[in-house]
Amino acid sequence: MPDLVTLTINGAAIQAPAGMLVIDAAKRSGIEVPAFCYYEGLTLQAACRMCLVEVEKMPKLMTACTLTVAEGMVVRTETPQVVAARKSMLEFLLANHPLDCPVCDKGGECELQDMTFRYGAGESRFTEMKVHVDEKQWSPVVFFDNPRCILCYRCVRICNEGMGVGALGVINRGVVSEIAPNKGDHLECDECGMCIDICPVGALTSGTYRYHTRPWEMTHVGTICTHCSNGCKTTLGVRNDEIIRGNNRDRSGINGEFLCIKGRYAFDFYNHPERLLAPLVRVNGKLEEASWSKALETVAVKFKEVRARGGKFGVVGSNHTTNEENYYLQKFARKILGTGNIDHHRTGDVPALLDALSGKTGKLATAADLYQKKAVLVIGADLALEQPFLSFQLRANYRHHQAHVYAVTTAPVREDQYAAASARVALGGELDALESLRDRLRAEPELVIVFGDAIKGAGVRRLVDFGESLGIPVQYVCLLDYSNSRGAADMGMLPDSGAMAMPEMLAAEDLDVLWVVGANPLRQVPGAGSRFVVVHDLFLTETAKSADVVFPAASAYEKNGTVTNVCGEVQRLIKAVGAMGAKPDLEIMGLLAREMGVAADLGPWIPDAVFAEIRKNVRGYDVSLPVLEMGGAAQTSALNGRVPLDGRPELIRSAHDNLFTSGTLGRYSKVLNSVVENHGNR
Amino acid sequence: MTFSPELELRFAKLLTSYPPGRQRSAVIPMLLYAQDEIGSVTPELMEEVARRTGVTPLQVDEVVGYYSMLHKKPLGKYHVQICTNISCLLRGGMELWEHACRKVGVGHKDVTADGQISLEEVECIGACSWAPALQVNYDFHHQVTPEKLDRLLDSLRKIH
C-alpha cells in the first residue's frame, strides 16, 4: 500500500497515494482538470497547457499533469486566473484551427469542441491569415489534416511507446510543425488505427468511416471482436441496422485503448456481396436456393435414417462460433447422433496444458496478468503479428513497470526491442533453449509463460515441469488462433477416446454424414467417399461448395452468446445488427432438433439457457454472471473440462494468421484486402 | 553512400565522441558536415545517417526540419545570410537585405539561375557590436555598407 498524502483541492481535503499526479488526484475526487496532451499510460508532455492550475506558494500557474501531490499542497482549479488561462489557451489554439466542424468527422465527439464549449470564448479575435496545408492520405485507412492538428502528440506516442512501431513523428518547427509518417508521404505500419481514435480532434480520420454519418446517429454496441483469440472488445457504431464503424473509444474492454486493424475495420466481411442469405440444397448435382423448411427437412430425414441403421457421423465444430453453439453441437452429436467423432481445427494444445496443471489452481494468466506480472517468457510466438493485444500488454508492462520480458523465438520479434533477454532457436529447439535462461528466470519474483504451437503434446508437459521447477509462482498461456478457439476445446469439441479425429473423418470412405459448423476443413484436403455433407457458414467456402445442404449462418456481430479468449476469459457477445436471411448456428441446430423431434432432449436453443447449463456442467465455467452481464470478462478455472487427452499433438497446427489475414473472414474483408494489396504494390 | 576521406574521418571521430549506445548524438553534426559537402540533405543522406547512427529515417527527418541550417533544397554555392535582427536592424540591416535582393535578383532562400548565389534573411548571428553583419557560408563580414556588399557580391560572382 503506497503512503497516502493529504492535499486540498478547491477547499476540500482529499487523500491520494504519494507519487500520484495532481490531475489524477483531482479526477478521483470528481474535479475535472481539462487536458489534451495528458493521456494516462503515455509519457508526459505538458505541451497543451490546458491543465494549468493555481498552487499556493508557487509563483506561476503549474501544469497539473506534471505536478505530484505533496502533503499540505493547496490547489485551486477554478479561480478567475485559471479560468482566464484556459480561455486564452483555447483562443490561441483556435487561431489557426480551421472552422471545419460542419465537414469534420469528429464533430459530436471532438474534445476541442467539448473544451471550447466548456472553457472557451464565444468569439475569436483572430483576424489574420490562418496557416494552411492540404489534407493528406497516408494509408488506405488513415487521412491526416494538418490544420486541424493541435499537436498534442498523442498519436506519435501511442505509435512509438504503445505499439513500438514508431511510424509517426514531428517535423519542422514552430507553428509549421507537422505530424509526419515514416515513409515521407505514407505510413508503413500495423494499420491498427489507434492514432485515429486517440486523436482528440479530426486531424486523423478513418478512410472507411469518413463522411458517412454523425456519431449521434449511431447506436454503439460493445461486443467481442470475431477475429483473433485475444478477446478485445470492439464497439460497433450501428445506424439503420448497418455497421458503420468499429472502435474502442470508450476503452471499456479488457483491451483498454488497444484495438488492431481487424477489430477496428475488418467487420466489413459481414455485408460482403457473396454473403449467403438463404439455405442451399443440392438438387441433381447442383446447389440451389431452398426454403428453410426444405433444407431442415432434408437434413433431419438423412440424420434420422443414418442414426437408425447405426451409420457413421463426423462432426467438425468451429473456432469462431459461441460457447453455446459448440456446447449444443457436441451434445447433439453425442446424445442424439450417438457419435464421438467430434473435432475442430486445433490451433493450440490447451488440453495438454490443463492436464499438466491438474490439481493446481491460479495457474492460468489473464490478459491483465500480462500487464501486471513482473516477468513474462514468450516461447515460439510473434505476438506483435499474431496476438497484437497480448503484445501491447507486454510492452505496456515494460513501459510502466519495467517488467522483464524474455523471448525465445525462431525469428526476430518486436519484443526484442525491450526484452531482458532474447534467444533465437531453430524450430523445435525452444525447450532446449530454456535451460540457458533458468538462472535468470529463477531470480524473478514471478513469471508468466506464453507459448505457441511449437510446444504441444509431451512438450507441454516438459514446459510445465520446467516452470514448476523454478520455485517461483508461474502462470501459463497457451496461444490459440481464433476468437473462440479456447471455448471450442473447453466445450468438448474433441473426439472421444478411440473415435475419429478430423483427418480420419475427412479420409474415411465409409463416413455417412459430415456435419461442418463454421469451419472449412476441405479447403486443403479433398473429400472422400459419397458422404452426406451439411455445412453452416457465412460464405460459399470450398467445403460449402461440396456440401449437400448449406445453412447461411450469422456472424459473431449478429448474435448473442459467449466466447472465451486465449486466457480463458469468458465474455459476452452482444448482437449489433440483424442478419439478413442468415440465422445463428444455435438457432439452426435448434430448428434441426425440432425437425428431428429431439428438441426436448437437447433443451432450449436460447443462448442464456444454454449458458446456464454450461455453467453447471462444464468444469471451470461457473464464472460470475454479473461480471459477464456488465460487459466484463470472467476467467474460467484451470480444470480439464471433459476432455480426455487423445495424444494427437500432430493435429495441433496454428494457421499463423497475421495482422492482415483472418482465415475465411479475412478473405471477405475489403479493408484487409486493400491493405494487403497496398503493401504488395510497393 | 560514400563521402570524402576527410568527411569519413570526421564521422569516425564523431561516433567515438559520445558515451556507448549514444551514437544518435552524431546525427546533427553528421547531417551538417555532409550537407556542406554534397549541397543539401537528400533522402539518400537521411537514410545513410540513420543507418550509421542506429536511428530510423523518420527520426532523422524529424531533426532536419527543426534546424534552420539544414535544408532539403540545394542553395547557392555562396549562401549569403544577412541579419536583420534588432541590433543589425538599427544599423541598416534591413536596407542591406533589400539592397541584396535587388542586386542579386532573388528573394529569401532562393538561388540564382546559375546556382552561384543564394540569399537568406537570417536571425542574430552573434556579430551585434559590428553591425550590420552577414555571413557568406560560414565566413563573417562585419560593418557591411551597401558599397561593401556590392563589392562582395561582385567578387562572389566572379569565383567559379
Next chain:
Amino acid sequence: MLYNEPSPLETKVLTRRFGMENSASIDTYLATEGYRAFEKAAGMKFEQIIEEMKISNLRGRGGAGFPTGMKWSFVPRSSPKPKYIVVNADESEPGTCKDRLLIENDPHQLIEGTLIAGLAVDAHAGYIYIRGEYRYLIEIMDKAIAEAYGRGYLGKNIRGTGFDFELYTHTGAGAYECGEESALLESLEGKRGIPRIRPPFPAVSGAFQCPTILNNVETYCAVPAIIRDGGAAFAALGIPKAGGTKLTCLTGHLNRPGVYELKLGFPVKTMIEEVGGGILGGKKLKAFIPGGSSCPVLTAAECEGLTMDYDAMAKAKTMLGSGGVVVMHEDTCMVKAALRIMRFYAHESCGWCIPCREGTNWLRKLLQRFHDGMGQRSDIALIGDLAKNMLGKTFCPLGDAAALPTISIVEKFYHEFEDHLDGKPCPYEEAGRLVTA
C-alpha cells in the same frame, strides 16, 4: 582576431588576454598564469572548490543569473552514473556577441574552466555545444583542445594529478531554442531541440540523463580567476550578491559599439556615454535594452541612476540577462522594433506548447499588419493582451522572452502605435529619416 578598441573603464579579468599576440595559443596561456588555477584546484577538496564558487557570488552569465556555486552543489557526486560538464556556446540571444570573443581570443581559459568544474563534481567528460553558425570557432576550439591534449592538460592523468578529462566540441545547426539548457541537452542527444519537463533538473538528470553541470561560456571563463585569486577577490569586483565582471555587448545607435568587460554595478549612463561613446549623430536616447531582446525595454527616463546588475535591473522591472545592450535613439520606430523582435521569436519557437507556438505567430502577423498601416485601435490593446496571455504559461521561458519586450513597448510607446493607425505611413520612414545613422 575579432575585437574592438578596449575602454579604459573596463576591468579586464576574463578579457585580459584579448589583443595579445597569439592570445589563443597554449604558450601564451601558460605564460600568463594559464592552467595554474587547475593545478591549485586539483589539490583542493571538491567542497572547497564549490565553496570558493559560492563566495565569488558568480551568477550564470547566459541570461538566467542563477548562482553558479549553488548550481554546482546540486550535482549528486555519490550517483553511480557518470557526470558531465556541458558548455552552452549556443549564443543566439539578439544583441549578444561575447561568448564568440571569449572562444576566439582565449579558448584555453574556457578549457581550464571546464576542468575545474569537472574536479568539483567528479565529471570526466565535457561537451562544448557551439552554435552551427560559429563554424570557425569550432575549428579554433578543436585546435586549442588538441594543444591541451598535446601538453597533457586533457586526457588521462592530467599533469600527474590522477584526474582524467575528455573534452569535445559539438555543433548545433541553427536553433535559438537550443540555448535553453534542457533543449540543448536534447539537441546534444541528436533530437529536436525541445525543452524537457523539470524537475528533474540537469544537475540530477542532464546530458544522457546523467548528472550534469550546464553553464554559459562566460561563466566557465570566470572560474580560473576565481580559483586562482580566490572567490572573495572576484566578489569584491562587483556588488553584494553579484560578484565579478560582466562582458557587456554594446550594440545599436552608439559611436563605439563593442564588447567591454565592466564591473557589475556599472552605471548605465556612464556605460552609454563614456564606454559606448555616446549616441550616434548626437541624438537623444529613446529606448534601452539591457540584456538581449528577451528583456523588457526601458525608456530613457528609466535609465536614470540605473546600474548594470541583476538586482537593480529586476527592481527596474527588466533583467540584466545576457548583457546584450541595445541602444535606440529618437529616430527609431518602436513599432518596427516590436515587430522585428516578435518575428524572431515566432521563427525560433520550437512549437511544443500552444501559447508560444500560436501566440508568437499571431502577434507577428498582427504586428506586421499593424506596421503596414492596416491596424485598428483595438489591435493595440490586443497586442498587450495576447502577450500577457503567453506570459508565465509557456513550457519554457521563450514565451516570456517574446511577451516581455512586446508588453513593455506597447505600454511605454503607446503613442507610436497610435501614429500607425488609419493607414498612416510609418512616421520614421515617411519623414525620410533613416533608422541608421
